[in-house]
Amino acid sequence: MIFCRTKAEASKALEKPRAQARSLGLVPTMGALHEGHMSLVRRSVAENDVTVVSVFVNPAQFDESRDLEKYPQDLRQDLLLCEKAGVDVVFAPTVEEMYPEDFSTWVEETQLSRGLCGAARPGHFRGVTTVVAKLFNIIRPGRAYFGAKDFQQAAVVRRMTRDLDMPVEIVVMPIVREGDGLAMSSRNSRLQGPSREEALVLSRALARAEELYRAGQRDVGVLVREMLDCIRSAQHVQVDYVEIVDAESLEPLEHLNVPALAAAAVYIGDTRLIDNRLLNPTEEGTTP
Amino acid sequence: MIFCRTKAEASKALEKPRAQARSLGLVPTMGALHEGHMSLVRRSVAENDVTVVSVFVNPAQFDESRDLEKYPQDLRQDLLLCEKAGVDVVFAPTVEEMYPEDFSTWVEETQLSRGLCGAARPGHFRGVTTVVAKLFNIIRPGRAYFGAKDFQQAAVVRRMTRDLDMPVEIVVMPIVREGDGLAMSSRNSRLQGPSREEALVLSRALARAEELYRAGQRDVGVLVREMLDCIRSAQHVQVDYVEIVDAESLEPLEHLNVPALAAAAVYIGDTRLIDNRLLNPTEEGTTP
Numbered sequence: 001m002i003f004c005r006t007k008a009e010a011s012k013a014l015e016k017p018r019a020q021a022r023s024l025g026l027v028p029t030m031g032a033l034h035e036g037h038m039s040l041v042r043r044s045v046a047e048n049d050v051t052v053v054s055v056f057v058n059p060a061q062f063d064e065s066r067d068l069e070k071y072p073q074d075l076r077q078d079l080l081l082c083e084k085a086g087v088d089v090v091f092a093p094t095v096e097e098m099y100p101e102d103f104s105t106w107v108e109e110t111q112l113s114r115g116l117c118g119a120a121r122p123g124h125f126r127g128v129t130t131v132v133a134k135l136f137n138i139i140r141p142g143r144a145y146f147g148a149k150d151f152q153q154a155a156v157v158r159r160m161t162r163d164l165d166m167p168v169e170i171v172v173m174p175i176v177r178e179g180d181g182l183a184m185s186s187r188n189s190r191l192q193g194p195s196r197e198e199a200l201v202l203s204r205a206l207a208r209a210e211e212l213y214r215a216g217q218r219d220v221g222v223l224v225r226e227m228l229d230c231i232r233s234a235q236h237v238q239v240d241y242v243e244i245v246d247a248e249s250l251e252p253l254e255h256l257n258v259p260a261l262a263a264a265a266v267y268i269g270d271t272r273l274i275d276n277r278l279l280n281p282t283e284e285g286t287t288p
Numbered sequence: 289m290i291f292c293r294t295k296a297e298a299s300k301a302l303e304k305p306r307a308q309a310r311s312l313g314l315v316p317t318m319g320a321l322h323e324g325h326m327s328l329v330r331r332s333v334a335e336n337d338v339t340v341v342s343v344f345v346n347p348a349q350f351d352e353s354r355d356l357e358k359y360p361q362d363l364r365q366d367l368l369l370c371e372k373a374g375v376d377v378v379f380a381p382t383v384e385e386m387y388p389e390d391f392s393t394w395v396e397e398t399q400l401s402r403g404l405c406g407a408a409r410p411g412h413f414r415g416v417t418t419v420v421a422k423l424f425n426i427i428r429p430g431r432a433y434f435g436a437k438d439f440q441q442a443a444v445v446r447r448m449t450r451d452l453d454m455p456v457e458i459v460v461m462p463i464v465r466e467g468d469g470l471a472m473s474s475r476n477s478r479l480q481g482p483s484r485e486e487a488l489v490l491s492r493a494l495a496r497a498e499e500l501y502r503a504g505q506r507d508v509g510v511l512v513r514e515m516l517d518c519i520r521s522a523q524h525v526q527v528d529y530v531e532i533v534d535a536e537s538l539e540p541l542e543h544l545n546v547p548a549l550a551a552a553a554v555y556i557g558d559t560r561l562i563d564n565r566l567l568n569p570t571e572e573g574t575t576p
Contacts, residue, residue, distance in 0.1 A: 007453060020306065039541075083360035105417070111392035129393070137453040163296060163393035164418075165425040217403035 001082060002089045004125070007138050010091045013140065014052070017088075022049035028132060031055040031092070032072040032186035033081050036176040040145035043173060045086045048218075053082050054125035055092040058280060059189045060099070061127030065274065066270060071122035098134060107133045107164070109156045112250050116152050116263055117274065118242050128153055129160045129237040130283050136168055137162075143169045147176075151261060151276045177203065183275045190271045198234040199273060202266050203244070204279035206277040211264045213279045220244045223279075231266060233275045240272065247278060289370060290377045292475050295426050298379045302427065305376075310337035314429035314456075316420060319343040319380070320360040320474035324464040328433035331461060336551040341370050341425050343380040349388070349415030356556060360477045367472040379427065386422060395421045395452070397444045400538050404440050404551055404564065408528050416441055417448045419436070424449075424456055431457045435464075437471045439549060439564045440538060451478045463563070469495065471563045478559045487561060490554050491532070494516035497550045500569045506544040508532045509569075519554060528553035528560065535566060 004010040017024060025044030033055075044051040055078055057134045062068035075092060082090050106126050112118075115175050134143065134169065136221035146154040158170045181203040182196075191199055205227040212223055227242045245252055247259040263276040291297040305312060313332030317325050321343075331338040343366055350356035363380060370378050394414050400406075402415035424432065434442040446458045464472045469491040470484075479487055493515040500511055515530045533540055535547040544567065552565040 100451075102399065103415060103451050105395065105397045105448045106392065107395050107452070109393045134451075134453045140455070142407065145442065160393045162397070163388075163391050163422075165422045167425060167428070167480075183473075 001087055001116065003079065004091045005093060007093065010052075010089065010138055011042060012167055013089050014050070017050045018140070020119060023143075024048055024139070024141045025051045025054065026135065026139045026144045027051065027053045028135050028144065028146075029055055029078075029187065030057045031069065031078050032074055032178075032189065033078045033153050034186060034188075036147050036149060036184040036185045036213050037083060038081060038110055039173050040147060040171075041082065041085045042086060043171065044143065044145050048141075050088045051086070052089040052091055052141065053078075053087050054135050055090060055094055056098065056135075056137070058098075058131040059128055061124050062194065063121040063124050065271065070190060070270070072186050075187050078178060093134075093170055096241055098131065103222060106130050107160060109163075112152065112159050113156045114213075115245065115250055115252070116243060117265060118152065118156075123154050125153070129156060132157055133160065133164070133166070136166055141168055145171045145173060149175045149185065149227075149275065151171055151263065157251060158226060182271075185273060187271050187273060191268060193215060195236060195268045195271075198236050199266075199268055201231045201234040201237055202264060202275045206262050206275055209244075210277045210279060212213075213256070220253055221261065227264060230270060232262065238267040240267055244279070247280070289367075289375055291367065292377060292379045293331065293381060294385055295381065298340075298426055301312065301377050302340070306428070307522050311431075312336055312427065312429045312438050313339045314423065314432045315339065315341045316357065316423050316432065316434075317341060317343055317366075318474065319366050320362055320477065321366045322464075322472045322476075324435050324437060324472040326373060327368065327370060327461050327464050328435060328459075328482070329347060329373045329375060332431065336429075336431060338376045338507065339374070340377040340379055341366075341375050342423050342427070344379055344386065344419065344423075346385055346386075346415055346419040348418055349352065349412050349418070351409040351412050354557060356476060356559070360474050361521045368383065372518075379423075379479050386419070392405055394418050395448060397448050397451075400440065401444045403533065403540070404529060404531060405553060406440065406444075406555060414440070417441045417444060420445055421448065421454070424454055429456055431459055433459045433461060436460050437463045437473065437563065439551065443538060465491065471561075473561060475559050475561060479556060483524060483556045483559070485526050485557055488561045489521045489522040489525055489556075491517045492553060494550050494563055498565045498567060501544070501550075508541055508544060511544075511550065516549060516554060519552065524556055526555040528555055535568070 002013045025048035027040045027044050027153050057071050107129040108126045156174045209223045209227050239256050242264045244260050247261045253260050260279040265274045290301045313336035315328045315332050345359050380415050395417040396414045442460045497511045497515050530546050530552045532550050535549045548567040551561045
């Protein structure tokens, strides 16, 4: 496994596979890798000749400096996990390498990124699309892997890829959960003591919405209320948003007659967690 | 020469050269080709195995619908000129092919694009950077060619390419002028009767600034006044802007102790023309 800190090192590491036109998969991450990330890595290793994992805590996508400061990092452990999973190249650039002082170009998706986390975190998706566009140009993968926990992120990245004609296939993999249902997230490591238990209201609220939906409930107001009740039963959990949106357009829905997404974000102290579930009348899987 | 109307056709035409890793030059144009464009084409043909010319009147970069409607088009003649110059592929997509109805992703440079034409034409450079990013992803050239008449455009595209790590070398070629000094532009064909003669005040004003500069004049105010006097001597010419800016940052200059750019834009009727000249203390050529 090759470890690269600079774009030049990454280009050098990929020179040969590129010349041989070998298939290349990229798993963009912010490190602190967990089973969610590793499911993407395994899929990439399985279907590409070469797998690159990028590890970069991208300051441009943090709307709160405190969240950035506290974002968990464990590069040593990440490298061990990647090596073991058969990753070929880990690209972990510095902030200076990615954003020179006079950096001034942004990639911005303006429709799918407006609601949900986009409304709650101004500038977040602009940071995501910009860094992903950069990584695509540096690594030039044929496929890139994203997790469905960040459903909106995957939808925004897929739209960017289509709109800007990037020659990359976006593969979205299902949410990986802890045994008790909590969606895996690097931020989960920040949950201390009773917070970890209380965090379960997030996945439970979404599971409850899906259960009611399967039982025939089609009233958006009822489903949202049920989710809010569930989340508010926990003392230290603050609701950021709870919404049911069209799974394609991510616009708020009035009638549940198209594939929908129940999505929620909560704060537990200063740790923000998100989760979602598809509510799909056709029972076919919908990914962004 | 292969003529492509769709992205799929372009990909097919470029499949073989890509597989053989042949060098590829792209000359992005809005058609109505003149000697300025052809100087870029000839340079690309000379230094690449394969040259692609794109012909696309990009609605996203027009801030005035009337300018878009009146923009000259002559695809038949463009194809003849390209064929004769040894171009391999002409890519002339429709607007629908480039911008699907729910298109929502933009590439925006936020520093170099603020002043000059960026201030005069809101959204113009966002349209330019977005379409150039798309063309780079569709064609995937190793080099792309731009003319120095659109000095700010070349600087903005070069910055975008650096910031987003696009693997493309930006080549900027000198302004090509008519015998009487008028910078070549597709819009020149819209100048009727006395307008064509009056348009000369633009290049003359810039030549006058350079002359005074070479003679030692370092007062920005004096140079701008001289240019304004020259342009205003023509009855039907309206000044859009006349500025002297830092040739690197494109910020307004107070002291002429660094490479500078004298740049001007005028309206003759509803035809907008631009031109520029470098004022370079080191006498080395500076391109954006």
